[in-house]
Amino acid sequence: METVAVIGAGVSGFTTAMVLIEKYPHIKRLVIVGREIINDPAHTSLQHEFTSWAGGANHMSFAADDDYKQQRVDIVTYKKFMSLGRNVKNSGIRIMKNKLIMFKTTNTPWYIKQHACEGISSISDAELQYRGLNPDIYKGFEYLTCTITPYIYLAFLRNELERTGKVTVRKCLKTFYSFDDAEDFLGFKPDLIVNCTGLGARSILSKYPCEKSEIEKIIPYKGQICVINKDLPFQVTVEDLPSDDYLCEYVRNINGAYQFSHVFPRSDGYAIVGGISCPGIYDNVKQKEVSIKLIENITRFVPELVEDGPIEITFDYVALRPGRKGGVRLDFKKYNNYNVIHNYGIGGAGFQASIGLALEVSELVKTKILNKESRL
Template sequence: MNDIAVIGAGVSGLTTALVLLEKFPKIQNITILAREIINDTAATDLQHEFTSWAAGANHMSFASKEDIRQQQFDLITYKRFMRLGREVKQSGIRIMKNKLFFLKTSPTPWYLETKACEEVSEISDSELEYRGLDPLLYKGFEYLTCTITPYIYLSYLRTELEKTGKVKIIKSFKSFESFKEIETFLGSKPDLIINCTGLGARKILSTYACEDEEVANKILPYKGQICVINKDLPYQVTVENLPSEKHVANYVKTIKGAYQFSHIFPRSDGYCIVGGVSLPNVYDNFKSEEVSKSIISNIKQFVPELEEDGVPIQVTFDYVALRPGRKGGVRLEYKQYGDCDVVHNYGIGGAGFQASLGLADEVARIIKTDFLQKTSKL
């Protein structure tokens, strides 16, 4: 296994490439192919599909108490992010506490209940009241986590990959329509293809009849919208369950399965990300002014200290992007398409950063147990 092609240069593609070089030092060449590449000034009409650059992003696991597999992916990544945040300044990872608030009727997140994360403590009733939340209905916890500044972290990953001398990152101006087309594009057949295309998996898989169900019914976007404000905080604040319908934008209410929440992530560039919404199966790049106003109105209530200096909150800019979702969760699987060997790693939704290293470890395990042993390419 000397030559590998990775399709997709978001956090999943770059992280997978880096982990494979660590796990398989005999790899001679990795070529990363993508329509969107960090630090590439050429914008396209698919920019809102390149979700990694537009993510929040913090580490807060969404895994249910029953989903032990996803918990492990998230925990592996959490531990490595915390180490990077402490040891590698240029990673763009900022360690800080998250103040998390949710209804008492909701289950306590697994990582708080098991204290899988660092420095877990309960938040007082007086702070709940300060944030306009009823202590009879809400509870809050504080724990140590991190905020990732995506464009800095992705640039860090790209630099680490290019330093190895084994990685080429090549822009493709069109989406690939088959895995065989990658061989034509490169001029040689890679030993293995890693599919980290996110929502782009629809395009490349639509060629194959065996993937009709996957393309038609499983791959779907979760549209998000966030604001960037020129403020800073020494901690994150997250309100999972909004107190009333008045906190939800009318636009969100019109979309089946959509929901709105409130969070603020101070990043290492001095700005704060404020969000957000999740709109299933909405593929457009329409930016709702009403949603942005609702997001800011909510954060003013839940984080009143933002205006205690007398300077009102000003939105620097706001934008939308599509989380690469999949019914049934992320797809991690080895599969053959004719003479093309492929390992899939797509469909993680909004957990792309917080699960990235755990998912890449799983890709390496699949290669070892499924691809290398079955094909005897040792």
């Protein structure tokens, strides 16, 4: 295996490319293809599918208590991010505490119960009261984690990849409707294609009848966040809002949508305030009412943000989390003469699972491609 194409230039694509180059030094050429690429001019009609650039991410696992595979993926990524945050200044990763608050009736997250993260402690009743939350109803934990500033981290990954001399990043506004289209654009047939296209997987799989049911599983989860010119030495995440008074009308009117409240201070001095998740909604329309409610809620929960004056929104932003019914697709499949590994559909956990999933891709390369080559 000497030539590889990674289709998709978000965090999944860049991280997968990095791991493959590190694990398989015999790769001579790796091309990353994307419609939206960090540090390149944006194509605005597609930009809301490229969730990576404008927001903020923290490492807070969404894995269920019995989803041990996803837990392992998240732990691997957590450890790598913490190492980068401590040792690489230009990575865009900032280590800090997350104050996680939820109903007492909510199951304590597995990573707290298993001590899979650092610096775990309970939040006092006095602090819950300070944040306007009843300690008879709420519980809270602090633990050490990190905020990832996506546009800095992705630029860091791109720079590291291009420094290898083996990796090329190419922008393509053309939609691929098959892996033949990808080959036509590349000008060569790669030994391996890694499909990290997120929501774009609906297009690239569209000419394969065997993928009809799969395409129906791929769904967007619309999100909206505010970027504010405020800083904090910690994150706050309120998972369970106290009442419907904290919900915006927009979320109430969408089946399956939910709202939460969090603030992630980034490494550039700004902070992200969120958020909402609306399944099956594809548009990129910003709802003023949503932004107002997000700021109103976070002001209640984090009064520190208004100690030096009211919050002003620098900008707000809508983007789509690339979801998939059943969770991430991570498997190998052959399409005519193309070797393809899929890595898409992780939804809102793209950053926090990125390194672990990329390592899973590298294992599929070993078992599904290199072992077959060795038997020829």
